[in-house]
Amino acid sequence: MMASDVAAYKEARAALIDEDRSFRRDRHSIPSSDEAKADRLVREIRAAEASSIWKQEYPSIPHPFPGMEFLTGREIIVKTQLFAILSKMPKGALLHAHLDATVNASFLLKIALKQPALHVRVPQRLTASNISSILPHFRALPQNEFSNAPSLTDMSYEAETWVSLQNARGNFDISLGGPEEFDKWVIGSMMINPKEAYDTHNTIAKIWEKFISTFMVSTGLIRFAPIFPEYIREFFKTSIEDGISYIEARINFLYKHMVGIDGQENIPHRDWLLMFDDVLKEVKAEMKAQGREDEFIGARIIYTTIRFITPEELDWYLEDCIALKKEFPHLIAGFDLVGNENELKPLIDYIEPLLRFRERQKEEGLDIPFIFHAGETLGDGSVADMNLYDAILLGTKRIGHGYSLVKHPKLIDTCREKGIALEVCPISNEILRLTSSTLMHPLPILLNNGVPVALCSDDPAVFGNMGLTFDFFQVLVSSEITGLSTLSKLARDSLEHSTLDGEEKRRAITAWEKQWAKFIEEFLREHDRSTCLVA
Numbered sequence: 037m038m039a040s041d042v043a044a045y046k047e048a049r050a051a052l053i054d055e056d057r058s059f060r061r062d063r064h065s066i067p068s069s070d071e072a073k074a075d076r077l078v079r080e081i082r083a084a085e086a087s088s089i090w091k092q093e094y095p096s097i098p099h100p101f102p103g104m105e106f107l108t109g110r111e112i113i114v115k116t117q118l119f120a121i122l123s124k125m126p127k128g129a130l131l132h133a134h135l136d137a138t139v140n141a142s143f144l145l146k147i148a149l150k151q152p153a154l155h156v157r158v159p160q161r162l163t164a165s166n167i168s169s170i171l172p173h174f175r176a177l178p179q180n181e182f183s184n185a186p187s188l189t190d191m192s193y194e195a196e197t198w199v200s201l202q203n204a205r206g207n208f209d210i211s212l213g214g215p216e217e218f219d220k221w222v223i224g225s226m227m228i229n230p231k232e233a234y235d236t237h238n239t240i241a242k243i244w245e246k247f248i249s250t251f252m253v254s255t256g257l258i259r260f261a262p263i264f265p266e267y268i269r270e271f272f273k274t275s276i277e278d279g280i281s282y283i284e285a286r287i288n289f290l291y292k293h294m295v296g297i298d299g300q301e302n303i304p305h306r307d308w309l310l311m312f313d314d315v316l317k318e319v320k321a322e323m324k325a326q327g328r329e330d331e332f333i334g335a336r337i338i339y340t341t342i343r344f345i346t347p348e349e350l351d352w353y354l355e356d357c358i359a360l361k362k363e364f365p366h367l368i369a370g371f372d373l374v375g376n377e378n379e380l381k382p383l384i385d386y387i388e389p390l391l392r393f394r395e396r397q398k399e400e401g402l403d404i405p406f407i408f409h410a411g412e413t414l415g416d417g418s419v420a421d422m423n424l425y426d427a428i429l430l431g432t433k434r435i436g437h438g439y440s441l442v443k444h445p446k447l448i449d450t451c452r453e454k455g456i457a458l459e460v461c462p463i464s465n466e467i468l469r470l471t472s473s474t475l476m477h478p479l480p481i482l483l484n485n486g487v488p489v490a491l492c493s494d495d496p497a498v499f500g501n502m503g504l505t506f507d508f509f510q511v512l513v514s515s516e517i518t519g520l521s522t523l524s525k526l527a528r529d530s531l532e533h534s535t536l537d538g539e540e541k542r543r544a545i546t547a548w549e550k551q552w553a554k555f556i557e558e559f560l561r562e563h564d565r566s567t568c569l570v571a
């Protein structure tokens with residue numbers, strides 16, 4: 037064997053690898069030397085933690101590994117150095133999150149408890165044996181209907197009678213654990229726990245039942261005029277603290293009104309947008325006053341309704357969306373239909389109103405892009421999988437999830453060539469049982485095919501993946517190719533594929549670049565200091 041044979045082999049090998057990865061979007065830019073150094077260090081830390089913290093035995097976690105089921109691995113994740121590093125990373129835009137699941141459930145309960153109008157009821161008196169299967173039903177009542185029923189656990193409780201939230205908590209029977217257990221019951225009804233995801237509800241259909249039930253519970257608290265703006269404010273603030281600088285939130289407009297301060301269901305969509313706008317202005321002003329305006333470019337709304345409405349009903353929502361876009365052009369970013377694609381109507385069922393919507397926009401001189409959920413499924417040619425064809429033919433700007441896109445070579449090319457980004461939600465996909473771990477997620481296939489991707493959290497209040505740090509973490513530990521520079525590209529691409537335009541987008545990207553450089557600089561400084569201490 038000649039040395040030159042080996043050299044020639046290695047050259048051919050390097051060329052093949054290079055060609056195989058040539059579509060990757062993180063290949064097109066050369067990182068600064070600082071970023072390259074940070075990328076190397078992060079890889080070292082990842083490797084070290086894979087054989088230290090992930091190899092230990094934990095009594096409650098039998099077989100831990102990086103990229104494992106999020107709800108089980110979470111307590112290990114938060115102890116890692118990698119997590120601490122990523123939590124400081126500027127994430128760019130959050131492009132896929134359902135507003136109703138963006139704020140910590142315990143925070144929501146805390147603010148709800150300040151509202152004397154909020155009441156709760158259950159279909160039967162709560163007891164130790166039925167509490168785990170009964171969901172609270174919340175609603176704000178008009179003052180003349182305020183209840184003085186003592187509690188949900190009292191022997192005198194009659195099915196479906198309202199109890200004020202404050203009483204329900206304060207008088208929660210001690211034998212059931214008192215107020216603390218009340219909190220756990222309420223919070224548990226708004227989240228998915230590991231036993232549900234990986235045991236009792238371990239199929240897509242079953243976990244969706246539990247998933248939908250969390251929204252039925254939280255809606256009663258969120259869709260109340262005094263709560264709604266506080267909820268949005270907390271969403272913005274916690275997102276900013278996680279390094280998110282711009283948001284496109286999906287708001288569910290299915291219900292035509294929310295409950296007003298007077299306990300009547302009389303607050304129309306227009307007022308929801310006014311509240312959103314007020315909070316937005318307020319948070320931006322606050323950031324500016326702190327000299328941090330670059331950390332929050334703003335937020336917009338993707339108008340959504342659910343895929344069980346009839347095509348005729350959709351016409352109403354589309355006109356509603358148009359009216360809102362006219363009045364709040366800076367707030368409405370796009371239109372989407374949500375819900376479990378495996379069970380609800382496919383896009384093709386709505387083709388007439390959806391085509392008409394485009395015509396109506398031309399007449400009105402508006403631009404409201406479709407930003408469709410599609411292919412959030414394991415199906416191969418199922419209606420949910422087929423939604424991808426319709427989303428793309430209808431000109432979707434991005435695709436929500438697109439989990440099954442990798443089955444479609446032609447559509448992969450289209451997404452790459454037309455720059456249709458996928459809003460990929462790794463933790464959501466795992467908890468909703470499309471994949472058993474992040475290691476089996478198709479994300480690397482998408483990245484290697486050059487499909488633009490924005491990482492998203494989807495429903496962080498339900499899943500517990502608040503912010504974007506957890507999703508970036510799972511992605512980073514699940515691929516050898518992926519490094520800090522890949523994450524940098526994903527963050528930048530999120531802004532690139534947002535609905536921000538022209539000057540706004542340029543400003544957002546420039547601000548992000550500055551934050552990124554600072555992040556790298558601080559990481560290297562911090563790392564040098566800690567290695568000095570060790571030495």
Ligand SMILES: O=c1[nH]cnc2c1ncn2[C@@H]1O[C@H](CO)[C@@H](O)[C@H]1O
Pocket residue numbers: 134135136248251286287288374375376377409412464494495
């Ligand atoms: O990942 C998802 N795919 C499809 N629909 C979703 C997802 N997450 C939430 N929703 C839908 O959005 C509504 C709340 O605004 C929920 O009712 C839920 O059905």
